Every structure is written in structure tokens, then in C-alpha cells.
Amino acid sequence: MAIAPTSTDDARALYLDLLEKSLTNVIYGDPPIDRRWWWWRWRRPIQYVAVVRESGLDWPSQAHTMIGLRRLHALRALVERTLNENIAGEYIETGVWRGGACILMRGVLAAYGEKRRRVFCADSFSGLPRPDAAAYPADRKDQLYKIQELAVSLDSVKANFAKYGLLDDQVRFVAGWFRDTLPALAAERFALLRLDGDMYESTLVALEALYPRLSPGGFVIIDDYGALPNCRKAVDEFLGRRGENVHIQASDHTGVWWQKP
DSSP: OOOOOOOOHHHHHHHHHHHHHHTTTEEEEEEEEEOSSSSSSSSOSSSSOHHHHHHSSSSSOSSSSSHHHHHHHHHHHHHHHHHHTTTTSEEEOOOOSHHHHHHHHHHHHHTTTTTTTOEEEEEEEOOOOOOOOOTTTGGOOGGGGOOOGGGOOHHHHHHHHTTTOOOOEEEEEEESOOOHHHGTTOOOEEEEEEEOOOSSHHHHHHHHHHGGGEEEEEEETTTTTTHHHHHHHHHHHHHHHHTTOOOOOOSSOOOEEOOOO
């Protein structure tokens, strides 16, 4: 016999735990997309493997996020910190894929009864750009623009939000290439930035446009810092130019975060 939650905090935690499991689809265990290349030089499993999904090491065929339970739970914890510590501002993810991380952020706001803050979902909704090797040499050999599975339409992402009952006016969609759209958000103030653009250009452009708008004490999450050298290079060079001393902490094998001084 199930025991009902005994407090608001228990009910909130139960809802957010279930939301994490639903977004990663560890409940039903959908098989991954069978691709024959892999960044870590080993073939992805063609069947669902719990430990792989938990670590975000496969591309699910149906789940609404590929970042895995560890990174998703770390995101939830940081959003909760912004609320508990009264860090002012909105939330944004750059590179949303099927929308799962943004859905979780909106779900946290709903669970805490937060009616004013918004979640911004920034993406081309048509895949990654071709490398601009002249402007960003680190992206010269990047091939991610060829991968059709990374192109998820705006209508599909909106439909995924709606499935969780979380599509409302607290969700804003920012469609287009980051170099065109993110500078236009200069009037906004953010409590948390989640950057998942993979490429050097996408990471650097997002940091240059959004970091000045991040509240003191706000959080930056970089999804591919440990996995993609060009992404890591963009972060390191950006922080180096600012001379900003931050404590970069790992969420798992690739995701990292830091708190803005």
C-alpha cells in the first residue's frame, strides 16, 4: 500500500522526481537511436540500459531529453536554489532539442507556485548551423549540422510541453540562430543559464549575450564541457578574457556548472 506524502515539501519532491523519470523515460525504457558513431568511440547500445540513460550516454528514441537523470537532477537542484536564495531573474536554455530540460524548469516553477518567472527556450528548431570556420576556427571540423535527429521543430517542442500541462505564458520560445536572437534579449535578467549549443560558436555567442544579464549569484550550466573540446575551449577563453575566478563543478562526466560571483 502506497503511503501518501505528509507535507507540501513531500508532495513537491514526489512530483518533481516523477517528472524527471518521465522526461528521461526511465519508466518505460525506450530504446536509443541506433547510430554507429559516438563521441567516446564506442557504439551506443541498441537496447535500453538503465545506467546508460541515467548518465545521459544514449540518444533516446522517445524520451524528451538526452541529458540523463544526473544532469537533469542537478538542473532541478540549481533552479530550486534560485528560488530558495531569492536570486532574481528568468531561466533560459540555449539548444533545447525536444524540450525536456526546459519542461523540468517550468515544472519546478509550477511545483513552487512561482507565477512570475519565465522559462526561455532558445533554439533554431531546425538543427545546428554549419561551422563558420573563418570566424570560429575551433568549429572547422564540426559535423553536427548533418545530424537530422538534432532538428526538432518548434511545434514538436510545444506539443511536448503540453503533454505535461506546462505550456502557458510562462514559457517563451526564441526561434533562430543564437547570433541573431540572443542579443535581442538584452532587456531580460536571468537567474540561470543552461547552455547546450555544442559548438564553439553557439557556446561563445550565448555566453557573450547572456552572461552580462545573469544576476549575481546566478548559475551557469554547460552541458558539453567535458564531451566536446570546442565547447570547453569557448568557455575557458570567455572566462579567461573576463578574468573571472569561478569554481567550475561537475554534474557528471560532461556537464558542469558555476555560480556567478
